[in-house]
Amino acid sequence: MSYSELQAEVPPAAAEPARVQGRGPFQLAWARFRRDKIALVSLVVLLLIVLFALMAPLWATWTGHPYDATFPQTGLDINGTPTGPGAEFWLGADQLGRDVLVRSAYGARISLIVxxxxxxxxxxxxxxxGVLAGYVGGVLDTLLARAMDITLALPYLLVAIVLAVTFQLTSVAASLTMTIFVIAFFSFAATGRxxxxxxxxxKQKEFIExxxxxxxxRWRIMFVDVLPNLVAQVTVLASLLVPTSIVFEAxxxxxxxxxxxxxxxxxxxxGEGSxxxxxxxxxxxxxxVLLLLTTLAFNLVGDAIRDALDPRADRASGGK
Known part of the structure; x- marks a missing residue:
């Protein structure tokens, strides 16, 4: 028997088994997030609102209407009533004859920044x-926990009004900074708890021991061992704080x-249109409508991020 005949009788080698490709936790989270169609639509809505805000100077240039300029001749009729949506004012004018479209775009900037x-x-x-109180414990835990309890018990609207009246901030930059810090102050306690x-x-887990x-x-454990395990929780909390802060500012x-x-x-x-x-x-x-869409989209995306970062959600859905 020739060599070629012997070679033909040799059974083909078994197919090489497919290699298992490992995926990190964030890759798995992204795969879960992509399966949520509502979250993807909400993300697209947020991107459109961000684009709308970034284009605010372009809207002013295209329409020829700066956000603080009044146009009583074209923005108001002979009775002083604001002009409705049309070719001159795409989304109408307000009671002073200002362009609602341009002002809404600049308002989107304020809401997103805040x-x-x-x-x-x-x-x-x-x-x-939260990390200091939870890990160090003792007197520091008591002080920080009571400080967070007091913050949660304060009437934030009343305190914000008192601060605004007390400091009498007249510039846009100063009032914007004050608004951001007031909202952050009254929002940190829930996250901290x-x-x-x-x-x-x-801190009771085996890897900490x-x-x-x-x-x-102590500091190495807090920042190297404990803090990285809080990334998922912090991401979810931060994403859900954004719509709350937007409503607070509004x-x-x-x-x-x-x-x-x-x-x-x-x-x-x-307030002006009421x-x-x-x-x-x-x-x-x-x-x-813009405020509703923005807060709703942020909430839906935040919920989807929470589910995507939770491995149990994937098991509950059968990995579909």
């Missing part, structure tokens, strides 16, 4: 207080103690 900045500050303060409970649970037995110091501006005029805010636009909404419905509809 919401994101306040949530980041609140997360920073809350995580710091949640993180405190998580840290108290984590192992780090202590190896001689790791409430303060509606009451006249938020961001100072002439810089528009969705809250101040709602007097003439019977004849100019768009003054409430435009900022109200």
């Amino acid at each position: 919401g994101i900045a306040a949530s980041l500050l609140a997360s920073l303060f809350g995580v710091t207080a 949640i993180i405190r409970g998580q840290v108290m649970s984590l 192992a780090a202590r037995s190896l001689g790791a110091g 409430t303060l501006s509606f009451l006249g103690v938020g961001v100072r005029l002439p810089m528009p805010s969705w809250g101040s636009m709602l 007097d003439v909404f019977q004849t100019a419905w768009w003054l409430l509809a435009v900022p109200g």
Whole structure:
């Protein structure tokens, strides 16, 4: 028998088994997030709102209407009633003849800046207080826990109004900074209490005991061993704080103690339009719908992030 005949009788080698590709926790979280169609739609809505805010100067240039300029000749009729949506004012004019579209775009900037900045500050303060209170314990835990309880018990609207009246902030930048810090101050306590409970649970785990037995110091354990295990919780809390901060800012501006005029805010636009909404419905509809869409989209994305970062959610759905 020739060599070629022997070679033909040799059975083909078994197919090489498929290699299992490992995926990290964030890859798995992204895969879970992508399966949530509502979350993806909400994310697209948020991106469109961000784009709308970034294009605020372009809207002013294209329409020829700066956000603080009044156009009584074209923005108001002979009776002084605001002009409705049309070719000149795409989303109508307000009671002073200002362009609602341009003011809404600049208001979106204020809402997004305040919401994101306040949530980041609140997360920073809350995580710091929660980690220190939960891990160090003792007198420090008592002091920080009582401070968070007092903060949660304070009537935030009353305190914000008192601060605004006391400091009499007249510039836009100063009032914006004050609004961000007030919202962050009243938001950090809820985050701090949640993180405190998580840290108290984590410090009893075996890997923390192992780090202590190896001689790791307190600060190293807090920032190297404990803090990385809180990334998922902090991410979810921060994403859910953004819509709360946006509503907080809108409430303060509606009451006249938020961001100072002439810089528009969705809250101040709602306050100004509440007097003439019977004849100019768009003054409430435009900022109200934008505020509703933004807060709803942030909440839905935050819920989806929470589910995506929870491995149990994938098991509950059967990995579909």
